[in-house]
Amino acid sequence: MRLPCPICGTRDRREFYYQGAASMLERPVSGELDAWHAYVHVRDNPAGRTRDLWHHEAGCGAWVIVERDTVTHEVFGAVLVEDADAD
Amino acid sequence: MWFSGWRVLKEGLTGNKGWRPHWRDPDPKPVYDAVIIGGGGHGLATAYYLAAEHDMTNIAVLEKGYFGGGNVGRNTTIVRANYNLPGNSEFYSHSLKLWEGLEQELNFNTMFSQRGVLNLFHSDGQRDYAARRGNSMISQGDDAVLLDREGVRSMVPYLDFDNGRFPIYGGLFHPRGGTARHDAVAWGFARGADQRGVDLIQNCEVTGIDIQNGKVTGVQTSRGAIRAKKVAIVVAGRSSQVAAMAGMRLPIESHVLQAFVTEGLKPCIDQVVTFGMGHFYISQSDKGGLVFGGDLDFYASYAARGNLPMQEHVMEAAMTLMPMIGKARVLRSWGGIMDMSPDGSPVIDRTGVEGLYLNCGWCYGGFKAVPGSGFALAHLMATGRPHGSAARLRLDRFETGYGLMDEEGTGAQHNLH
């Protein structure tokens, strides 16, 4: 699998560290236990399209949101976390 | 149909014409007392123990594919009881005891072989940890032997003992651990359940779970609706999708784990050998193939095949530990979908829906759990109380933080196990 880093272009999967579902960007604002439990542990875990967080560790060092298919491993695209967060 | 030496001899002399299918192929009935979703090792074992231990025979196992097509037929078959923490410790200990009587109980040759599991260590710190783990195993009533370097050498002389990065300091040996024939375990439980009247229904995908007033009333399937007051979700890597049919979101992430087998070789590896530092483990099947594997591919995936980077990593680890393996040719590799939980430990529990049970979170270690899990889930479904061996395998531990079983001590978070 190769992932398209918005800065470096398409790179080998080995250059990236996988963090997990991109829902981790939505940190709860309140201190509610439910919200934190959902944030830390609970996952949609879709069989199909998903958005997840990768760190281009052995490349430019950017955090990237990759949209891909968990069943076929097809990669649809990627954006920098800083751009996505700005929306 | 019962197996015996006499029967095998007679069939051999008469052209093997007397063998019959080992289980019926019934159509689903409209109503059962209980249905089990998923015909992997855990689902079939649950059905078997419901019938054998609790006389619940008006039940069905619904499998979307065929028995043995999931992880139960894809794993590397290591059976062991070498856990550290309360919760896992008593559960796997109980499961290993069930394994030891399983072939007699099922009258089925599962090729269970207690050849021993050897975990290597490579530093003084790791030796201390191995000693501690061995003591936990012994106080649980299981067996463990701490071996020094020479002790390991006498057992597995072909390792690279003086590897620059990972010199071998010793190993923790678990004599009662070993391997079994994975398909045979599924078939043995299937046959035993069928003989007691359980309907085993293949090619039957569950597409919906019916709930009324907070109680489960049945399931929708590709072969029609089936009513049941008790329904168990036992679908390993597909847990999130099936639980979603009941409106639940789970603390599970599905990942692919790969395994490899070489061409058949003369006997050379007598035990299961694990090289934790390289994320590599190996054993030799009775056919002679070296069966080995490594870590997850480490990203969420439902593709039952892996990627090349992990294959390369596993081969490198193999060469680091036992250079002799470089001469063997790899025959096949494959992957299975693991239901990874945040603390790396499983769940056997009720859910918020009355009559709906959940069995998931087996990660990469659920084969050895097959009898223990089936036994405990059957006990919970039949009696309404958790079995003693599985009382701590609770779903709410992630929410409350109470009773987490984080064997690796890395924290109860996805991506760390």
Ligand SMILES: Cc1cc2nc3c(=O)[nH]c(=O)nc-3n(C[C@H](O)[C@H](O)[C@H](O)COP(=O)(O)OP(=O)(O)OC[C@H]3O[C@@H](n4cnc5c(N)ncnc54)[C@H](O)[C@@H]3O)c2cc1C
């Ligand atoms: C490569 C690899 C190596 C492993 N090595 C080991 C090992 O050495 N030791 C060990 O202890 N464990 C090991 N494991 C883990 C072990 O195989 C699993 O934890 C265990 O088999 C999971 O339980 P199961 O057998 O019930 O799963 P499965 O066999 O996957 O059963 C789940 C079943 O549910 C069915 N299903 C899913 N959705 C539906 C639906 N909607 N309707 C109906 N049916 C459905 C599936 O088709 C499947 O047959 C390994 C796994 C892999 C992949």
Ligand SMILES: [Zn+2]
């Ligand atoms: Zn980059």
